[in-house]
Amino acid sequence: MRNFIFLLLMVFIYMPISGAQQSGYTIGVVAADFKLGGTDGQLVSMADYPSARGFVIIFMSDECRFDKAYQDRIIHLHNRYAPQGIQVIGIHSNHHSGGRSASSQTYPFPYIQDESGKVFSTFGAIRTPHVFLLNHDRKVIYSGAIDDNVFEPDKVKTKMLETALNSFLAGKGIAEPVTKPVGCSVRIN
Numbered sequence: 001m002r003n004f005i006f007l008l009l010m011v012f013i014y015m016p017i018s019g020a021q022q023s024g025y026t027i028g029v030v031a032a033d034f035k036l037g038g039t040d041g042q043l044v045s046m047a048d049y050p051s052a053r054g055f056v057i058i059f060m061s062d063e064c065r066f067d068k069a070y071q072d073r074i075i076h077l078h079n080r081y082a083p084q085g086i087q088v089i090g091i092h093s094n095h096h097s098g099g100r101s102a103s104s105q106t107y108p109f110p111y112i113q114d115e116s117g118k119v120f121s122t123f124g125a126i127r128t129p130h131v132f133l134l135n136h137d138r139k140v141i142y143s144g145a146i147d148d149n150v151f152e153p154d155k156v157k158t159k160m161l162e163t164a165l166n167s168f169l170a171g172k173g174i175a176e177p178v179t180k181p182v183g184c185s186v187r188i189n
Contacts, residue, residue, distance in 0.1 A: 024124010027177045031057075031138045034119045036091065036112040044089065044110040046138060053085030054135050054168060056161070059120055060090045060111070061128040064184035069150050070129055077146075077161065078109045084169055093120035093128065093186060120186065127183035133164050133174075141168060144179030 025031055035045040046055055058074060060067045078088040088109040114120050123132055124143075133142035142164035149156045164174045 024122060025132065025140045025143070026124075027140055027143065029140050031132070031134055031140055032122065033138065034114075036114055036119065038110050038112045042110075044112045046087075046089070046134075049087045051085065052087040052136060054087070054133060054141075054165075055138070056081070056086055056088045056165070057123070057132040057134065058088065058090050059093045059114075059123070059125040059128050059130045059186075061092060061184060061186070064128050066150050066183035067128050069153075070146055073146060073153060074129075075108060077165075078107075081165055081169075082109075086165065086169075091119060093117060093125065117186075125181075125186070127181040128186060129183050130181040131161050133161065133168065135168065142174055142177050143181075145181050150182060 031046075033046045035043050038044050046052070049055070056077065060074075074088070074090070082088070090107060090109060090111040091114050092111065093114045123130075125132075129146060131142070131144060131146055132140055135141055142161065144160060146159075146161045147153075147156045148158040148160070160176065160179045164177070167174045
């Protein structure tokens with residue numbers, strides 16, 4: 001019985017959102033800026049970073065075990081790419097716990113709250129984590145997953161986001177601009 005419940009849970013987590021038409025930003029579309037409050041009470045927008053070469057927008061959740069598994073890798077990505085002009089912004093958009101706001105988890109990048117779910121919906125995120133890489137002009141150049149192994153970082157074979165970042169920073173096209181994000185489904189209040 002325990003295995004059956006686990007199997008059902010995994011099917012639910014990995015299945016696409018049924019009945020929902022995929023909408024939101026596609027590759028090449030310029031993303032609208034946003035202004036959302038952070039865990040420190042400060043409002044954050046992409047316009048606050050005029051010298052950024054690009055942005056990694058990560059839709060995250062405090063409640064999702066997938067997001068928890070990626071925390072250290074996301075911090076590593078920030079630490080590696082911030083000196084190269086990439087601004088990471090985490091957006092808390094999952095309200096499975098009755099609308100609980102973004103945690104006091106300390107990140108070295110802004111972690112802001114999308115209380116209405118408007119930014120999540122506008123981007124077309126479908127899971128947490130779901131990553132969008134934008135160039136300086138906020139054009140979407142990558143959308144999808146961070147890598148190919150959520151729970152075993154030492155067994156990652158393909159680092160999709162890092163590959164996209166490296167191609168972008170080298171002035172090359174991104175070979176695989178869309179990948180399937182894997183994570184928790186999202187409920188917006």
